[in-house]
Every structure is written in C-alpha cells, then in structure tokens.
Amino acid sequence: MQEFETVIGLEVHVELLTRTKLFCGCSTAFGAAPNTQVCPVCLGLPGGMLPLLNKTAAEYTIKAALALNCTVTPNLTFDRKNYFYADLPKGFQISQFFYPMGTNGYLEIHHNGESKKIGIRQLHLEEDTGKLSHFGDIISSPYSRVDFNRAGVPLMEIVSEPDIRSAEEARLYLQKLRTILCYLGISDCKMEEGSMRCDANISLRPVGSSELGKKTELKNMNSFRSVFRGIEYEVERQRTILLSGDSIIPETRHWDEAKGITRAMRSKFVSADYRCFPDPNIPPFPVDTKWVESIQASIPELPDAKYYRFIEEYGLPPYDAEVLTGTKELADFYEEVLTCYREPKTVSNWIMSELMGHLNAAGIGITEAKIKAKDLGKLLQLVGKGEISGKMAKSVFEEMFATGEDPELIIKKQGLAQISDEDTLDGIINTVLAANPQSVQDYHSGKKKALGFLVGQIMKETKGQANPQLVNKMLEEKLKSS
Amino acid sequence: MSGDKLTAAELAASIKEGALQLTEHGENVSRLCTKAQSEFNIFINFNPNDITKESERLAGKVGSGAELPLAGVPFCLADNICTLELKTTCGSRMLASYRPLTEDGAVRRLKEKGALLAAKGNMDEFGIGAGGRNSFFGAIKNPCNPEHTGGSGAAAAVASGAVSFSLATDRCGELRQAAAYCGVLGLKPTYGRISRQGLIDSAPSMEQAGIIARQTKDLASALSIVCGADPQDPTSSSCGVPDFNALIEEKPRSVKIALPYLWDDLAALEGEVKDAIAALLCRLEGNYFSLETVPLEYFHHASTTAAMISAVEAFSNLSNYDGVRFGFRGESKHLHDMYRQTRTEGFSSNLKKFLTFGALISSGKYYHDCFLKAQKMRSLIKDELEKCLLQYDLLVVPTVPFKAPLLGSGISPLLPDFAAYYTAAASLAGLPALTFPLKDPAQKGGLPVAGLQLIGKAWDEKTLLQVSLLLEEELL
Amino acid sequence: MGKLEVSLEEIRQASSDARLNLTPQEENELKNQITDFFRQVTFLQYSELEKVRATYYPHTQENILREDLVRPSLPLEMVMLNAPDADTDFFHVPKIVE
C-alpha cells in the first residue's frame, strides 16, 4: 500500500492583552453589553474613520516576532483587505499584508526527548471583526443581530511553514506557541474562550515527494483536543480518498466536534480577490533599532532557554524540564522552592506528582493556588532532616494546599512531628518489648517477621509519629544485644 | 451693511467694536444666503434659522470678551465636512439624513475664533469631480452666470457674496476648479496642513481641506486658524504654522516662476483660457517675477494617474456604505442583496461607474497593469515637481482648461476627467496650490475667463499667498 | 505588455465585487469610458515604470502611534442614532441565506 506523508501548516490568531482596540481608544474588556465599546473609528462611521495605531499592540507583536526568532520589519505598515460582510464595519479589514511585522522565524517542539524546529512564515497584526447573533438558530431567527464590541480588537496572526507532520506535532506546536506568548504576557491564549483560534492547512503527499499535495483548510477547532482530533480525522479522510484513487477537492472544511467529522463549507459570497493595498490613512512608521532593542530587553527567559537550562543546571530529565517550564509561573515556583531546598529532582517529583495532581483535581492554575513555594521548600527540608516522614509530609502538604498555612504550624497543630529523640524512643521500645516477650523470643528463634510486628507496635504506641528508620535501627540493636 | 467688501478681519473688528450688531449682521447674512440659495442652489439642508441661532450663540461669545479674530465672519462648509449640529450629506442620497458624531477639527477651530457657520455647501456626490451636476440635491449654478455650473456650493457661495470664505475639500483639484469657475481664490494647502479628522473623504492619500475666498487676506486669516497638527489625525503634520496674516504683508522679491514647456498642448484647452493665461504671464515678466519654461516629462500624466488612484481609494473608502450602521438602506431579505440594493439605490449612476472602475483596476491583472503603475507614475510626477521646485519658487499653469461648463450639457463623466488635467499633479504630490481668478474686464459680470494656478513647495503656502496678494493689489 | 481591453464580463465582476448593480446601458457606457481612458493613458505601456518605486503617501508622517489608554466609547443612543434598522442595543441585518 502506498505510504503518505502528512503536511500541515497552522494559521493561529491570538487576541492581544491590550487595554484598547488596535486603532481607537475603545476598551477591549470582555463581557460588556452589546455595542457599548464602539466609536466612530471602529464603527466605520463617515467622518470619523482615522485610525491611530495602539503602540502597545505594535510592541506586543514585535515582542512575539523577536521571541519566535523572526526578522522584524524595518517599517510598520498597514494594508486594507477589502470585502463585504455584516461583521466588518468599514468594508475592509486593516491588516499587514505586504510587510508583516515578523517573517522567517521558528519555534522548537520537543517530542519523546527529540527536538524539531517548525518554521514561522510570518506574524502580523490585524483587526478582529464584530459578532453576529440570532434569536435561537439562524433558520428561525427573522434577522441577524450585530454587536461591534469586538470589531477592531487587535489580533495577531502567526502563520507556520508547512513543517508539521502529524496531529501530535500540531498539538505540540500550538502548545509551545501558547507557552511562549503566555511567557511574554501578551495574550492569554485561551482557545475555549476564543482568544486563541487555529486553522489548519492539511495535505498528504507520497513519501519521498517534495511537491505539496492539494490541501484543505480546516476551521472551527475550539480546543487543543479538537485540533488534534480534527487533524487526525482529516488526514484519515484524505488518505482514504487518495488510496481510492480520487483526488482532494481544495476547500474549506468545518470540524464538527459533536459528530467528530469534518464537513465542507459553502462559501458562495466570499470574494477571492481582496484587492489589498496600503491603507492611505496610515503612513509608514519606521521601526528603529532602539525601539526594537528596548522591546528585546523586556523579553523574559523563554521556555526553550529555560528547558535547556533546567536540564543543564539541575540535571533534570527532559520530561521534567518540559513539564516544569510549561508555564512561566510553574517554572518560577519550582526555582523558588529550590532556593529553600536544593534537591532538584526531589523538588521536581513533588511538584509534578503532588502539586500538579492537586492543581488538576482542583481545576486551578499555579497562580491561584494558596500554597507558597517557600513553604513547600520548608516542608521538604523537614522531610530531608527526617523530622517528619514522607507519608506525614503528604498529609501536611494536603493541608498546606487547602489552607496555605506554614508547614511547621500545621505539624505543631496536628501534633505530627516525628519522634526522632532516642531517649523518648528508648523508653517506648522498652515498654513494647516488655509487653511482648513472645515476639522477642520468636525473633531470637529466627522468625524475622516478629521484627515487623514489634515495629508496628511501636508505631501504634506513638500514633505513627516515631521515625521509622530510627525505630528499626534501635530495635535491632536492642534485640541483638539482649 | 454687507460683508461683501470688507475683509474678514475688518468685519470682525467692526463687530467687536460694536459698529455692527451681531443680530443685525446675522439677519443680513441670512438674507443674502437665502437669496443665493434660491437663485443658485448652493446649499444643502439650508435653514435661515440656523444662521440666527449661530449668531445668537456668537453674540454671547463676543460679549464675553474672548479673542475672536473672525467674530461674525460668515463661512460656508462643504457638505462633506462634519459638524455636530447639522446633517452632513456629501451630496448623496446615501447620506441624505446622516447626523455625524464627530466634528471636523478645522471647523472647531474656526468656531472657537468666532467664525459664523452659515450653511453647508452643495457639492458633487462625495466631492468627486466639480462638474456641479452630480449632487442628489440638484445642480449648482454659477453666480456669475446661472446657465453655467458653479462647480461647488462652497465656491458659488463665496462668489455670490453670501459668505466671506468657504472650507471645502480638494481631491484631484475640485476646490481649485470650482473657485476658477466662479472667479474666486482657492487654496489647497500642503497635504497634512489641515487635520482630516471629520472629513468624509473618498481619496485619503490626496484629499485635503482648503479655503475659498474673494480676497487673499481672507485666505490668510482662515488658513492661520485651520492649519496645525492634530493628534487624532495620523496624516496631519506637526510642521510649524506661521502667522500668514503677518507674512503676506511682506512683498516677495524676485519670484522665480517655472512654466511647463508645452503647457498649452491640450485639445481640451479653450482658446480664451489659453490667451488670458498667456497674456497674464507676459505681464508678470519683469514685475517682481522671472519666468522660465521648463521641460516636464510626466506632468501631463497627472490627471489619469490621479483618476486611477482616487478610484481605487474611493472603491475602498466608500465600502462602509453598506446600510448596516448608518445611511440609506435598500430592502432585501438577503444580506448581500441588501448591500447591492443599498449601494445601487443610494449612489448616483456616475459614482457607481467610478467605483466599479476602482474595483476593476484593483483586481486581477489590472492591479499590476493599472493601479500599481499609477502609484509608480505618482513617484515620477512627485519627484519631477519637487525637483523643479528646488530651482523655482512656483510652477504656474492654468487651473482648468475651460470656463465653467454649461449646465444643460448633461452630466460630465468622471472618466476621463480633463478638468483635473492641471490640478491633479499637486494633489498627487501633496503640494500646496492656489488658483487666482482672471476676469475679463471687457465682460463685466460675465463668466470668469480662467484661473491661474500657482503650485508651491511643500509647506510654503506663504509664497503662494504673497504672490496672490501682489497680483490682486498691483497687477490686475 | 499588450493593450488593455476591458470586457463587459470584467466590468460585471467588478461591479458585483463592489456590490453595485449596473444597468446594461451603464455597463456599456462604462466600457466605452474605460476603453477611451486606457487609450488616453499612454504610460501604462511604459516598461521603464517597472523599476520605479510606488508612492502611496504624499509625505512621511511622524505621529501614527497612540498610547494604550481607554477613551470613552459612544453612548448607545448615539451608536444607534443613524442606524437604518436596530433595536436598543443591536444592529439588525438580513440573514445570510445560502
């Protein structure tokens, strides 16, 4: 059977975390009443259409371009993409068609310990559109209703090269992109809320061929999971068609999450010719080196740099490094714990199992957690010094996670401190030995199981607070010498 | 007492001194405007009560002792420039009842300085062309001869004596052409001089507000007020604005003037216009001026170049007329049909053809073969003009190749636009240009013969005004 | 480059893209106008033009940027002031029916 190679390019739109729209001072805040965040500029009203570029939006996009290893344009320019649609107030969208903010960059994905660079063709700034809504469904609604609150909100579009070879790589690319943009603090990249949207261009070609096959554009994937599922489905659909000897119809297809299939979209009224030309209202603005340098200086250590540093500096396995650098907040948390307790792998284990387990169960992120990094460090210190057992530590951790309290306080309150004092333990061991002469005898006659029984009795006596290693050691010494 | 003979500054002074009562003056302006409106159809949504209200408002301001260099000076505002209190129609059915939510920056400045907004000027739909016959509100008559076009209400209002000056826009030369048709002065300043915030423009890269007046001093007074940077307008310039009132008092010394070689090689150029210009140029020689003929290779491509660029920009800029948020709406159950109905019924036939032309030459192969080539030709025209103006103070050409066309002769098509033959170059290059009226002394009261157009260096409106004053006071 | 000849079909496509209905008479008039126009614009044939840069703006400007500060939006009644069809808070448009 013929083997195919999957070729995927992703077009990702993210909303930028600016306070105002791209070309006017209207707020971008979510949840406002319809048409209350609009003005003559973003409504495209005659006599009020002069666009004034949001400096922060420009800086965020330059920041992203730098972080994605792109070449930054020497001149900020904007173009008009002309088409008619009810959610598009001006009859054109202002975008960067001819000179995108960044070109020719890449990002790195890590998969099974291997790294791969995915090319970024371009990254540019453009306006979002308004929203159409209906009474009930579109068929029964007498007309469409339009809200222009989102019209003109800054969107950054990131277009990858067709370097992605599987649904899994697509998911990893998207995740890495989100991680980077979140590190930069320029978007919250929430797919479910629409602040990150992804379209995929998908085609197959015979293995060994360097030509691109006919592609479909897949839209309407609203979560990382649906990107993965949608692409998997579409790749299989195309493979089946190609194997049957048919050819792919180049078209736009919709992912139907509920049915788990992709469907062709009719697009009768979308003009293919956008007649893009430079917006005569926005003269080119030079992007000088000083400006770029100051933006560069504001970029924090990025996930890949952190990933390699964690491996190098802390000797972590790649998997741990990948997980811990998944968000800047988690990485910062990890490193703060390390300042109190410098056992990188132990700390990593705790964070990846206990902390992340609890976070997932509670459905919250690290920033919303009550537990403080310093306190986790303190707790691990206590374990390290043997003042509490690992098992106890877990129950202390539980309390810390729930209340955010200092671990020492919790230990004191619950009387959980481990008994490591030899004099105290000596007395208790003597009492237990005196009460169980049969077991002592069994031990001496070679029944090693008796030791376990005696330890259990001691732990019971101390309500589990005795330091088990110490108890074992003292008990054995005592029995041997008796 | 009519404001007809006084300069704007003299009129303002007599009002401030109390020699002229504002209410009485307002009634007079109202009477003049009403008469001019009934004779020449130069205003849109004209209401004499607006003038009364406006002069009452001003009376309060004058009483407060505010500094008002234009106190009571009546002006007309082309109806594609927005004010908050009046409708703005752009001469189109599409906007017949449009209430703007923004006020033009230049208008605000004029009002702050005491100027009296008399009425909105009738105009060709969206200011495209100055044939004066393509307004939804009827043809604009020429006060010098009502059989002929007035070009624009803004120019005709000034010519009729109803107002001291007008603020209008100039796209490919419409302001200058209309002023020449009506025998008054018209100045399109350097692109970026006057804020474009509040203009309903159709060709953003060329369109610029300017002033029409009867006297050079009034041009200077109004210009001193309306120019200046506007933080709301990304195309406005922070270039310093001189006090033109003071500057025009200085006499220019030995102005070097360039005249394009073969300037009169145009079939559409009327003999009368050519002769009047040639005669004036002869008289200029030696009197303060030195005149030289220069070869300009690209100047004669300006009007076609501008037609292509402005058509594409208009196609895009007028795409917001979709019947959704404002303006006329045609009825249909289907969104895209509604767009078609709205735009088909809301725009005139002439405009529809022009917009279709813009859509055509920005699509497919035409994008490269027409639109892009026009933008390249624009570079050549601009560079050539700028190079010429490094050696000369001014370039002179006629303003329009012909006198105001007859109104009965049907609507002039927007393509090809011979009226813009001489005016489009300054628009493409963003340079200041002034039209100076030439009247035939033998034909008193008749149609003006021609306009002499002076094209200056960027930001050098001063020289244009100085030369204009000199022509006005000493040579003609 | 050969001579530009515009067809009625191209004019119809352009007017349709611009969401304008032209009557057959208007289409013909426009075709003639454009044909005349192309005949008049001799520079479209200049091959030297290829090397020339395009000028989209008369001057370079310096103040296109704005700080990211929220300014008051329009009150709802002003937003709806000119709307041909709207309720108190939404614009109404015909549906897209395919």
Ligand SMILES: [Zn+2]
């Ligand atoms: Zn806005």
